[in-house]
Amino acid sequence: MMTITAKILAAHCGKKEVQPGELINAKLDLVLANDITAPISIKEFRAAGAKKVFDPERIALIPDHFAPNKDIASAEQCNMLRQFSREHELSLYFEVGRMGVEHALLPEQGIVVPGDVVIGADSHTCTYGGLGAFSTGVGSTDVAAGMITGEAWFKVPESMKFIYKGKLGKWVGGKDIILHTIGDIGVDGALYRAMEFTGEVIRKLPMYGRLTICNMAIEAGGKNGIIEPDEITEKYVAKRARRKYRFYKSDKKANYVDVREYDLTGMEPQIACPHLPENVKPVSQLGSINIDQSVVGSCTNGRIEDIREAAKVIKGHKVHPYVRMIVIPATQAVYKQSIKEGLVDVFIDAGAAFSTPTCGPCLGGHMGILAAGERAISTTNRNFVGRMGHPKSEVYLSSPAIAAASAVLGRIGRPEELK
Amino acid sequence: MKFKGNAWKFGADVDTDAIIPARYLNTSDPRELAKHCMEDSTNPDFMKKMKPGDVMVADKNFGCGSSREHAPIAIKEAGVSCVVAKSFARIFYRNCFNMGLPIFESVEAVDGINEGDQVEVDADAGVIRNLTSNKTFKVAPVPSFMQELLAAGGLMAYTRKKAGI
Ligand code: SF4
Numbered sequence: 001m002m003t004i005t006a007k008i009l010a011a012h013c014g015k016k017e018v019q020p021g022e023l024i025n026a027k028l029d030l031v032l033a034n035d036i037t038a039p040i041s042i043k044e045f046r047a048a049g050a051k052k053v054f055d056p057e058r059i060a061l062i063p064d065h066f067a068p069n070k071d072i073a074s075a076e077q078c079n080m081l082r083q084f085s086r087e088h089e090l091s092l093y094f095e096v097g098r099m100g101v102e103h104a105l106l107p108e109q110g111i112v113v114p115g116d117v118v119i120g121a122d123s124h125t126c127t128y129g130g131l132g133a134f135s136t137g138v139g140s141t142d143v144a145a146g147m148i149t150g151e152a153w154f155k156v157p158e159s160m161k162f163i164y165k166g167k168l169g170k171w172v173g174g175k176d177i178i179l180h181t182i183g184d185i186g187v188d189g190a191l192y193r194a195m196e197f198t199g200e201v202i203r204k205l206p207m208y209g210r211l212t213i214c215n216m217a218i219e220a221g222g223k224n225g226i227i228e229p230d231e232i233t234e235k236y237v238a239k240r241a242r243r244k245y246r247f248y249k250s251d252k253k254a255n256y257v258d259v260r261e262y263d264l265t266g267m268e269p270q271i272a273c274p275h276l277p278e279n280v281k282p283v284s285q286l287g288s289i290n291i292d293q294s295v296v297g298s299c300t301n302g303r304i305e306d307i308r309e310a311a312k313v314i315k316g317h318k319v320h321p322y323v324r325m326i327v328i329p330a331t332q333a334v335y336k337q338s339i340k341e342g343l344v345d346v347f348i349d350a351g352a353a354f355s356t357p358t359c360g361p362c363l364g365g366h367m368g369i370l371a372a373g374e375r376a377i378s379t380t381n382r383n384f385v386g387r388m389g390h391p392k393s394e395v396y397l398s399s400p401a402i403a404a405a406s407a408v409l410g411r412i413g414r415p416e417e418l419k
Numbered sequence: 420m421k422f423k424g425n426a427w428k429f430g431a432d433v434d435t436d437a438i439i440p441a442r443y444l445n446t447s448d449p450r451e452l453a454k455h456c457m458e459d460s461t462n463p464d465f466m467k468k469m470k471p472g473d474v475m476v477a478d479k480n481f482g483c484g485s486s487r488e489h490a491p492i493a494i495k496e497a498g499v500s501c502v503v504a505k506s507f508a509r510i511f512y513r514n515c516f517n518m519g520l521p522i523f524e525s526v527e528a529v530d531g532i533n534e535g536d537q538v539e540v541d542a543d544a545g546v547i548r549n550l551t552s553n554k555t556f557k558v559a560p561v562p563s564f565m566q567e568l569l570a571a572g573g574l575m576a577y578t579r580k581k582a583g584i
Contacts, residue, residue, distance in 0.1 A: 049579070065444075138510060138513060139517055386459040
């Protein structure tokens with residue numbers, strides 16, 4: 001009796017069955033790194049005396065964090081990825097103009113598919129669990145080893161099951177579900193474990209919401225987040241998948257170390273307050289919190305549906321005079337679609353900035369750094385001290401709808417409050 | 420292996436942005452990274468005050484957040500001999516074994532060590548001694564595969580062997 005996570009791992013190490021706690025060597029379908037983490041991997045790769053990567057079609061190097069290059073040092077780092085990609089003829093290197101935020105880009109382009117085992121030198125690699133893949137963040141050294149051998153060692157994790165029931169209210173979605181969950185179990189509530197999300201709410205949730213939920217599994221310390229693939233998954237991947245994919249499902253009698261049920265009927269939009277993603281409150285309990293900046297974007301909420309949600313809220317309104325609103329589509333395809341649907345006009349007319357894809361302010365990189373004492377509402381996934389700039393700045397995390405409404409109100413608030 | 424130094428205490432959920440803020444990640448040069456080690460933590464002057472060999476002692480979930488190996492690299496290059504915590508975040512834990520920063524889990528040691536105490540960690544015996552208070556604590560055992568990795572000289576040495584390079 002195995003969970004979906006155990007089944008995928010078993011299939012990738014040539015075993016019929018694996019048990020939680022077991023150490024395995026798994027074959028990798030994809031190895032990922034970015035402009036911050038790949039330079040260390042490349043140095044390690046060279047220092048090891050390796051001459052060849054295991055498969056030039058299965059290594060994705062994506063300069064998205066400080067790209068388009070924000071300074072000379074970043075330019076040097078991005079150049080390392082570029083040169084390495086040329087030298088090894090990597091097919092999955094994405095240059096500025098074609099790149100997007102890695103965890104939005106790879107599912108969108110069908111580069112990760114259901115049933116995959118993926119490692120990435122980026123903690124939010126867990127996003128692809130939304131497709132029914134096993135994917136997890138590792139360090140640069142793991143990626144260096146993975147690039148050489150096409151394998152990685154794993155301890156098969158125990159699984160926790162999260163069951164969501166009820167009906168989601170207006171302006172409530174994947175982001176609120178995962179924030180609520182992290183608020184419940186804490187930032188180490190799922191340490192070393194797989195988080196399996198299920199229940200009637202998840203079964204109805206569109207793919208973008210599922211990706212948002214799995215994206216933040218790491219914020220609860222989880223090894224991976226995962227959702228059983230179904231018709232919604234099939235519809236999403238059928239037209240994009242670049243490889244064969246396989247749907248795995250948990251056995252009915254699979255073993256879970258913890259099962260939690262949530263009734264989401266009547267749940268308000270959720271906000272994570274500084275300085276941990278577990279400091280979660282329903283929006284109405286926040287009081288009046290003024291903001292200086294509102295950011296919509298990132299691998300958590302930079303997909304087209306997120307941009308649409310923010311645009312719908314802000315349409316016909318103006319960004320508050322004291323607020324800077326920055327909207328960053330996660331990929332070029334999202335950017336283009338935003339133009340096509342007139343969403344860029346909506347934001348510009350409202351007085352917001354609309355940018356080329358980049359991680360940018362999400363990690364305090366560039367494109368929207370906060371000064372001391374400033375406060376932002378953001379659709380990103382972390383609100384640690386100094387995450388978006390000065391160590392004395394603050395970040396509140398929310399859905400795109402709340403970020404957009406707050407931009408207009410000048411304080412954290414709901415779309416219903418806009419006149 | 421034995422490590423000896425003075426203890427620097429940190430709280431729960433110290434994240435990788437506190438260990439090495441993202442604004443310094445436009446380089447992977449260990450010297451540069453070490454300069455900013457713990458800059459956004461509760462002890463921003465850590466680098467000015469610590470001495471090589473000192474031991475970091477933290478509450479639960481140390482190293483949560485990003486996968487950046489820059490975090491253990493900065494700590495190691497700073498001269499910290501080892502980190503003792505009640506628990507470590509998963510990716511940080513894995514990174515430490517891969518790149519060779521010694522870490523130890525012990526709830527009782529963390530509770531029994533105050534800032535500034537002189538601490539000795541005996542990795543082979545699996546004990547931590549607080550030389551200031553004269554108390555001894557047990558370390559959680561290291562999983563056998565991790566021991567194998569350490570014995571091989573880290574993940575890359577292990578990989579070289581496996582790949583026959
Ligand atoms: S958008 Fe933010 S969380 Fe996502 S990969 Fe980029 S920096 Fe990391």
